[in-house]
Amino acid sequence: MKSPNVPHVAPHSSHPVVIVGAGLAGLACAVTLRNAGIHALLLESTDSVGGRVKTDWHDGFLLDHGFQVMLMNYPTAQKLLDYEALDLKRFYPGAMIRRQKKWYLMADPQRYPLDATRALFAPIGTLTDKLRVAFKGRGGYDLSKHGEQLSTLEALRADGFSERIIDCFFRPFLGGxxxxxxxxTSVQKLDFVMNHFSNDDTAVPAKGMGEIPRQLASHLAGYQFRFNTPVISIEGQCLRLADGETIEAESIVIATDAHQAARLLQRPGPPPAFHSSICLYFRASQVPSRRPILWLNAEPTGPINHLALMTNVSNDYAPPGEHLVAANVIDPQYAQAPDLEEQVRQQLREWFGEITLDWKLLRKDHIARAIPAQNQIGEADLHPRPGVYQCGDHQGVASIETALATGVQVAQRIIQKSNS
Structure with a gap:
């Protein structure tokens, strides 16, 4: 006897808060809610927490999803994260700059005045340029005074910086x-970035950037995470999943990137623009230096914009006796280049010689939506409609700090609502 045809009924559930996205913003929101005794369900489209901030283990190497760093004096990060447990490892406050087939050190004059003095006559800008950089590093960048609608390039020119230092320092550094x-990019981001980099240590957790979201998630014992669970749409207070399941929530938090947020909010017009990046990770038996510093390309040729010897910063990024090199490409013309690895290797040989011949490519990360394009930065819109909130790096100057801070701010609004 055949079973009767029973129509399939998609499951349905209800929660006080549902957070879409378990990246830094969503996790910061969840931790703040948990501390206030409010439970939330987290829906994540991938198989793990972190969003764009993740680290993979690969044959004993730690590979971040693209080259990433954090700045240690971010105020929200200081409140939410246990820096000692992360075992943060610092970069040298400066950069090696490739110019006219030579390397020149540009150092922070406040922390390494002797190194900075040696660089005064390097061909990476005029003496006035370097003194201006030193002065602004001490007194603060406020190039927005020339007009908040200006681009970074327009603001640097308006402030009197020469084309040489723009091309030799600001373009490769800020480009990265x-x-x-x-x-x-908006001058507002220029001010934000330069003020933090001038007065702060740049670091990575000893065991990779993925330790940041993992630490946040460790505070959410008892919270329900549902991974590999993309949200198809939001209608009113109801979320619809790919399998047809629906979930109702008193408060919905969209903690995705700008592209997915615009889709879920059904924003009209083209999707938000992003900048992409490519990171090529190499394993190496030898490296040209043991200094934990960023290497910048100020020459007009070659795909590499910036390079980091990650094991100079943290030994944990590679097995004992080996090194990890991160070569970063940001020019979109190389995104589809079939010979990109060959071009990168040629540039590495020109820079560092024969020691690069045995460097082995571990992985090439092409991050299509690495960071929001921010030619203009508007006001944050954390509460786009009743019962629906959004947070993330696109709600201000795109950064780890903005992701964490907006996550906390949204949680505080929900807490205030629940207490009223």
């Missing part, structure tokens, strides 16, 4: 931060 070398 913004993931674009045209310096079309």
């Amino acid at each position: 931060v913004f993931q674009e070398k045209d310096l079309s």
Whole structure:
């Protein structure tokens, strides 16, 4: 006897708070809610926490999802994270700059005045440029005074910096931060970035950037995480999943990147723009230096914009006796280049010689949506409609700090609502 045809009924559940996305913003929101005694369900489209901040174990190497760093004086990070447990490892406050087929050290004059003095006559800018950089590092960057609608390039020129130091320092350095070398990013981000880098230590957790979201998630014992669970749509207070399941929530928090947030909020118009990046990780038996410093390309040729010898910063990034090199490409013309690895290797040989011949490619990360394009930075919109909130790095100057801070701010609004 055949069983009667019973129509399938998709499961349905209800929760006080549902957070879409278990990246830094979503985790910061969840931790703040938990501390206030409010339970939340976290829905994550991938198989682990972290969003764009993740680290993979690969044959004994620790590979972050693209080259990433954090700045240690981010105020929200200081409140939420246990820096001692992360065992943060610092970069040298400066950079090695490739110019006219030579390397020149540019150091922070406040922390390494002797090194900075030696660089005064390096061909990476005029003496006035270098003194201006030193002065602003001490007194603070406020190039937004020339006009908040200006691009970074326009603001640097308006402030009197020469084309040489723009091309030799700001373009490769800020290009690495913004993931674009045209310096079309808003001057507001320029001020934010330079003020933090001038007065702060740049670091990575000893065991990779993925330790940051893992530490946050460790505070959420008893919280329910559902991984590999993409949200298809949000209608009112109801979320619909790919398998047809629906979930109702008194408060919905969209803690995704800008692209997914716009989709879930059904924003009209084209999706938000992003800058992409490519990181090529090499294993090496020898490296050209043991200094934990960033290497910048100020020459007009070659795909590499910046390079980091990660094991100089933290030995844990590679097995004993080996090194990890991260070569970073931000020019979009190389995204589909079939010979990109060959071009990168040629550039590495020109820079460092024969020691690079035995470097082995471990992985090539192409991060299509590495960071939001922010030619203009508007006001945060944390509560786009009743019962629905959003947080993430796109709700301010794109950074780890903005992701964490907006996650906390959204949680505080929900807490205030529950107490009223």
